[in-house]
Every structure is written in structure tokens, then in C-alpha cells.
Amino acid sequence: MKTTSLAVALAASVALPAMATDLEVTHWWTSGGEAAAVAELAKAFDASGDHWIDGAIAGSGGTARPIMISRITGGDPMGATQFNHGQQAQELVEAGLMQDLTAVAEAGNWRETINPIALLDACTIDGRIYCAPVNIHSPEWLWLNNSVYENLGIPVPQNWDEFVASADQVRAAGIVPLALGNQPWQSSLAFGAIQIAVAGIDAWRAVNVDKDMEVAAGPIFAEVFQAAADARELAVGSNVQDWNQATNMVITGTAAAQIMGDWAQGEFAVAEKVAGVDYTCLPGLGLNAYLSTGGDAFYFPVNSDPEITAAQERLAAILVAPETQVAFNLKKGSLPIRGDVDLSAANDCMRKGLAVLEAGNLVPGGDMVWTPDTQTQTGDLMVEFWMSDMTPEDAQARWVEILSND
Amino acid sequence: MARSSPRPWLFKNISAKIAALPMIFTTLVVFVGGTAWTVIYSFTDSKLLPRLNFVGLEQYERLWRTSRWVVSIENLMLYGVFALIFTISIGFLLAVLLDQKIRFEDTFRTIMLYPFALSFIVTGLVWQWILNPDFGLQSIVQSLGWESFEFNPLYDQDIVMYGLLIAGLWQGTGFVMCLMLAGLRGIDEDIWKATAIDGIPRWKTYLVVVIPMMRPVFITTLVIVAAGIIKLYDLVIAQTSGGPGNASQVPAMYVYDYMFTAQNLGQGLAASTMMLLTVMIVLIPWAYLEFGGKKHG
Secondary structure, three states, X not given: OHHXXXXXXXXXXXXXXXXXXXEEEEEOOOOHHHHHHHHHHHHHHHHOOOEEEEEEOOOOHHHHXXXXXXXXXXXXXXXXXXXXXXXXXXXXXXXXXXXXXXXXXXXXXXXXXXXXXXXXXXXEEOOEEOEEEEEEEOOOEEEEEHHHHHHHOOOOOOOHHHHHHHHHHHHHOOOEEEEOOOOHHHHHHHHHHHHHHHHHHHHHHHHHOOOOHHHHOOHHHHHHHHHHHHHHHHOOOOOOOOHHHHHHHHHHOXXXXXXXXXXXXXXXXXXXXXXOOOEEEEEHHHOOOOEEOEEEEEEOEOOOOHHHHHHHHHHHHHHHXXXXXXXXXXXXXXXXXXXXXXXXXOOHHHHHHHHHHHOOOEEOOHHHHOOHHHHHHHHHHHHHHHHOOOOHHHHHHHHHHHHHOO | OOOOOOXXXXXXXXXXXXXXXXXXXXHHXXXXXXXXXXXXXXOEOOOOOOOOOEOOOHHHHHHHHOHHHHHHHXXXXXXXXXXXXXXXXXHHHHHHHHOOOOOXXXXXXXXXXHHHHOOHHHHHHHHHHHOOOOOOHHHHHHHOOOOOOOOOHHHOOOOHHHHHHHHHHHHHHHHHHHHHHHHHHOOOHHHHHHHHHHOOOHHHHHHHHHHHHOHHHHHHHHHHHHHHHHOOOHHHHHHOOOOOOOOOOOHHHHHHHHHHHOOOHHHHHHHHHHHHHHHHHHHXXXXXXXXXXXXXX
């Protein structure tokens, strides 16, 4: 049955589609660069004859996900929805609320083409595939404004340690060394990036994958918390809320640097800055060039209307197709989910990212190794740590307590 | 004969009872049923979806160990005490002033009540802009020449709750004023004549005669204002989103975040059960005062 309907669907999408189906797609991509990227997906879907109804939810994932989940559990499912793949939607899948995409994946040969394969594994539950990955997010980047350092007559830092060492000079010039938005997820992200950069891969794996609490409470992670305390010091004076406002501080030179994911690149691109010339990007903060293979994926809630189900399968195939991947990721600044796409147009930062991918220096993202509950608690802790004068030792002790209850 | 007597308690005013059925049904299913469901599931380890796996008081123990929840409760108490005192006292004062048979009373009443017509979201956004140090009050006063003027509550962890309080009072006092005014208008004109004959000054009449007579109005106001304080949520979301840091967190935000973002239903329900308890502490004495007294009187 499924294969037949799929064959019909595929045939329909290749030949003239007999009927166009409206599909509402919800996501939280609303900044300038993100909106341009999502428009590429919509364009590809519309070109196939169906119609993409954009359901953008402003705010961030933290705002949008509750709305999406309550719509799905409340019996008003959208056609497709963005999630960060991993455990966020796992219970929804287990409750049978998500469409099984295994047939589409087999027809499109996803298992052979998607690289790194961990992305597809995060979509797979009990051997069935429930989501279509669209990009690779790597949050562990340090973005620096080159002109700030040129004006001060010091070389642009090439790693976190050099950055911290030069921070006094930056501060003396009346520039905030580190821009950091006040929203909780941004301090969590900064902490995550510092964690892998300072602790290194072995200690990171011991804590986040093997859940070894002795390492988490040990001296290596004491250094991590000390580095976070340094960052807290350097971020004094950045009173913005959204991440793109913080990125804008770096772009305009009121701040020297920001720890932010690769999506910051979209903002630099909108401001017509050139990677490597106007700004520098350092994956893994220049210390340990590891990137986490988190990312965005689209899930397709189960629907009683067979026409919508067919359209969902058509959309899933389009999202993973190489052409869509190139168009989307060039605008988004993130990395494509397959190795076989043409990225000759890629800039300096994307090449650095691709080199990390090529070397296989990848770690699973926070969404894949910790439950949302643990992540929310860590986020609360980080906000508190960042906005108060909590000592690194206290923060570490409480962090270990939260993790051991996961 | 027992058989010939119709049961009067059931069939008396039968049409009125049938008309009340939908409301009774709603109350039982939605309010009582929903509350019971909430309380029961707060004792389970439900994550994203509810499941009946009881873990005793574990959710509550974790709740009270969490510093964010403790901060929320402290904030709520601070906000609650000040909001109660100021909305009721300012509201009463405004009502008394309006009650002096002034001209254009309708105009003044409209102006005072207008903020109440705005939702908390709009109120919060308006005051977020007014209190923004770069665009609002502070920059205006500074640009008038008072360079050292500093009033920046929303970005200061120590006083952020007062920034919320200003917005809350602006929104809420007009409504309290209207309730109070209605109460004042309910005072018999003869009372005033009698106190005038006895030579009691007007302010003293308000204090010792009118206020005690307005007890029901005060109690109702108290309950309405208190219930509004406990469920404080949208104002904070619009004005500060709980920041800076966790300095302006309130319990309702904790409930929402843990129920949906953290996908930990059990924890969220435990927190909302604690909120229910707080409401009960306010409501039960009121119900006792309002309905319990009548049996004797």
C-alpha cells in the first residue's frame, strides 16, 4: 500500500501533479538569514506543484516548540514541523503521532547519502525513520570582528586563550570583549562551546556520553567552569536580548567577539561582511575543533487525510534532495547533510566547517545526549551563574547534581 | 403518605435547575475534574505525555530544592504584598476623590479605568519601552539636562520587581477604584447627614463609618486582586521574560517552562498544585467570611 502510494506520489511530483496540496509547515526561522533560507525550501516545494503555507513562529525554539507540541497532541497537526532532532520529539514518535518515513528514505537512498550518519540515526527509532534532516548546526564557533583588533594594533586571536589574554586591551578601548544575549539558551550555548573547547574530546565524551559523574566533578571540568567565569567577566556590558542583536554588536564593532552557532554567519552575510577578511570564525573556539552534529529536522505529524500524507512524503523527499540542500544551506550558513553536493561557492567559514566534518571530528549535540528536562535545568543554572557572582565551584557542584538526576 | 409526596428538593424550580445543568457540568468536569487530574499527576514521573507511574513526593522535593522556584515564590510575595497594599489604598483614595461630586466625573473615571482595558501584554510592552534606558524615561530626563539621572529598573536584578509593580499598579488601580466607587455610592445619604449633624469631620466619617460599612466591597476586591497576583504571568513575559537572569521569575512561568519546554509534566503539575494551594489559602478564609457568617446573622 505504502509503496504504491509512494510510487504514485513520486510519479506525481516528477510528472505534472494531478492535484496541488496545501501543507502548513511550522518552524522558528525568523531572522533575516534564516527567513531567506526557509524561502528556498518553500520555493522548491512550490515548484513541485504543491503549496507551502508558512507557519513561522517568532521567538526561538523554546517559544515555538511548546506551541507545536500542543497542536500535535491537541489533535490539530500541521503538515510538517521543524524540531531539533533527538529526544525533543521522541515521545511524540513513540506515541504514534508522527508519520513513518522509512519508505521515502529507502526510495531516496538516505542511508547511503546522508553524512554524518548520526543525523539519520537520530531520526531512527526501532529501525523506522521518522524525520528528514535538513542541516547540521554547529554551535561551537567563536566569531571575531577583525577591524577591532586591527585598530588596536594587535593580531586577531586564533583561539580562546589568546582572546582572553587580549581582552583587557579591548576593554580599555571601550569595547565589550564578548557579546552575549540575555536569553537563557545563549548562555547555555556558550557554556556548551566552552565545555568541548576547554575539556577536550575525551573528558567531554566521558561526561556527556558515558555519563561519568566523577569526571564531571573533577579538575578538568573545574577548568571549564573557570573559563565560563572568565567569559562572564568579559560579557559585562552587553545588554541585549536576542542573539542577532549580539551578533550585530560584533558586526558594528561595539563588541569584539561572540560565541554563537554557525547561523550567525547569515547575519554577517546580510551585513555584506566577508569571512576571513572582515570577520574571523573559529570552530571549537580554536582550541579543539570539534563540532556537535545537532541540527534541524522536519517531522511530519500523522494525518487522517491521505492526500496530505502523500504531500508530506513528497516534501520529505524534496528536503533531502541535493539541489534543495545547496540552496538552503548557502543561505542559512549551516552545513549540508550530505557530502555529495556542490559547495564550490562556500566561503572561508563553511570550508573550515567542512574540514571538521571531513575529519570526522564530530560529537553528538546536547539534544541527543540529554533530555529536555535536564537541558532546561542546566539552562536555568547557567542563567543564574551568568547573572550572579556564583563561584565556579558552586556552579560545578550544582551542575553535577542536575546531570546525575538525568 | 410517603409515596404521594413529591420530593420537593428535586422538583422545586425544576426549570431553573435544568438551566443550571450545563454550568454544573462544566464546573464538575472542567474545574473539579481538571484540578483533580492535575493533583493526581503531580505525584507521577510523567514527562512529555501523562503516565500513571507514582513516585510519591519526589516532584515536590525537587521543586523546593530548585533555586529558580524559590526565587519565583519570593518575587511573588514581594509583588503580592506591595500590589495589594497599593492597588487597594490608591484605588480607594481615587474613589474618594471622585466621590466629592466633582465636575467631569465621567471623564476622570474613563481616564482612570482606561489602563484596565489594555491587556497585560500591551501594558508590559508599553512599560518596557517607557523604562528602557536608551529610549524611555531615563534618556528623556537625561536629555533635558539632568545627566546623572538613573532610573533603570528592568535591567537591574535588585529592583526589577518594582519595575513590574509600577506597570501592574498602573493597570490595576483604575479597576479597584471603580469597585470602591460603587461601594461608596451604596452608602446611604442619610449616614452622611447624620454624621454631619453630629459634627464629625468628613475624613473621620470615611475612616470610622464608611470603611467598616464597605467591608464586603473590600473583601471582594481583596480576593480579585489577590487571585490576579498569584496567576501573574503575561505581564512578566511581555516586560522582562523573567530576566535579567532569573530575577523576575514568577511561579506561573516555572509551571509553563517545565510543562512544555522541559517536557516534564510531573514537575510542572507539582508547581501548579503549589499555586493552587496558595489560591486556596486566599480563598478559603474569604469564603468563610462571606458565606459562613450568614448562617448566624
